[in-house]
Amino acid sequence: MGEVDEAFVQALEHRPKLSFTEAEGIPLIDLSVLANPNGNIDKLVSEIGNACKNWGFFQVINHGVALETRQKVENASRKFFAQTSEEKRKVSRDEKRALGYYDTEHTKNVRDWKEVFDFSLQDPTLAPASPAPDDKEITEWHNQWPDFPPEIREACEEYAKELEKLAYKLMELIALSLGLPENRFNSFFEDQTTFLRLNHYPPCPSPDLALGVGRHKDSGALTVLAQDDVGGLEVKRKSDGEWVLVKPTPDAFIINVGDIIQVWSNDAYESVEHRVMVNSEKERFSVPFFFNPAHYTMVKPLDELTNEKNPPKYRPYNWGKFITTRKLSNFKKLDVENIQIYHFKLQELSNKLEGALSINS
Ligand SMILES: O=C(O)CCC(=O)C(=O)O
Numbered sequence: 400m401g402e403v404d405e406a407f408v409q410a411l412e413h414r415p416k417l418s419f420t421e422a423e424g425i426p427l428i429d430l431s432v433l434a435n436p437n438g439n440i441d442k443l444v445s446e447i448g449n450a451c452k453n454w455g456f457f458q459v460i461n462h463g464v465a466l467e468t469r470q471k472v473e474n475a476s477r478k479f480f481a482q483t484s485e486e487k488r489k490v491s492r493d494e495k496r497a498l499g500y501y502d503t504e505h506t507k508n509v510r511d512w513k514e515v516f517d518f519s520l521q522d523p524t525l526a527p528a529s530p531a532p533d534d535k536e537i538t539e540w541h542n543q544w545p546d547f548p549p550e551i552r553e554a555c556e557e558y559a560k561e562l563e564k565l566a567y568k569l570m571e572l573i574a575l576s577l578g579l580p581e582n583r584f585n586s587f588f589e590d591q592t593t594f595l596r597l598n599h600y601p602p603c604p605s606p607d608l609a610l611g612v613g614r615h616k617d618s619g620a621l622t623v624l625a626q627d628d629v630g631g632l633e634v635k636r637k638s639d640g641e642w643v644l645v646k647p648t649p650d651a652f653i654i655n656v657g658d659i660i661q662v663w664s665n666d667a668y669e670s671v672e673h674r675v676m677v678n679s680e681k682e683r684f685s686v687p688f689f690f691n692p693a694h695y696t697m698v699k700p701l702d703e704l705t706n707e708k709n710p711p712k713y714r715p716y717n718w719g720k721f722i723t724t725r726k727l728s729n730f731k732k733l734d735v736e737n738i739q740i741y742h743f744k745l746q747e748l749s750n751k752l753e754g755a756l757s758i759n760s
């Protein structure tokens with residue numbers, strides 16, 4: 400099949416299997432008890448803790464986000480992506496503008512079969528001007544709203560606010576599940592760098608060779624994802640390393656632990672690899688909400704979760720510098736692996752550190 404450009408072709412070992420065996424899927428958690436002021440949340444906290452520990456991924460239902468709010472974004476997203484490239488490129492992301500439309504993202508140096516539109520929850524969002532460790536200059540990320548469809552801005556802003564409430568609730572439940580006070584994580588998000596992404600995966604002539612998104616872990620704290628009814632998201636099951644399809648569940652959100660929770664929890668909860676398969680017939684849409692802390696956050700294992708027997712497994716890293724290093728890497732092909740949390744891991748892999756730091760220079 401010569402129809403897919405070489406840039407999209409995955410190495411043999413990373414190509415998707417197009418037939419699946421029926422496998423145990425990620426946990427489904429009912430959040431309805433949160434709507435009841437006298438509800439006992441102990442059972443819920445333990446379900447969330449088990450899901451974070453054993454899977455790093457789960458779905459939630461009865462989450463309090465109105466279906467209409469979600470549908471408005473999905474409809475606006477369909478209308479936006481149905482336009483010509485020329486129209487979409489009027490709001491392009493580039494080295495200077497961190498947010499907007501983009502269709503050449505690479506994951507692990509292979510191009511993804513997708514196009515995206517990024518916008519941040521807080522407009523503007525403050526972030527470092529460059530990845531250089533000594534550069535203290537701060538810049539503002541501004542949203543770039545397209546003219547069409549006219550309702551896209553309001554739909555996205557309303558959705559982002561609703562999702563933020565859900566993300567805080569989930570972080571509170573995760574804090575409780577780690578034996579921490581409910582509000583332990585809240586202050587990290589005061590000047591948050593949270594952003595949302597409209598993903599469009601067009602039909603692909605060779606779904607056996609390319610991926611919508613190559614295998615990766617999410618680098619932020621927590622991801623709350625809405626997927627449509629097409630399916631394609633696969634999660635690497637912790638118990639046996641098999642890729643498991645996350646079957647679409649109507650009106651559910653898919654939640655996953657990101658790298659920052661992994662570090663905060665000192666590996667009690669792990670960020671899990673996932674990827675997106677594409678489909679030769681159907682296009683697919685999804686909307687992740689990436690809940691990310693303030694740029695000045697020094698990410699490190701929480702003092703309460705470490706002690707002499709369980710010493711910190713990571714040295715602190717600056718979240719703003721991490722994310723700007725990642726963003727910049729989208730615009731130049733790296734000859735080294737992109738920055739990853741294991742580069743900050745103590746003891747193990749310390750020789751990898753040199754390679755990671757050279758990205759910054
Ligand atoms: O589209 C999806 O289902 C997941 C996308 C994803 O993993 C990401 O954008 O980080």
Ligand SMILES: [Fe+2]
Nearest residue numbers: 615616617673
């Ligand atoms: Fe992801």
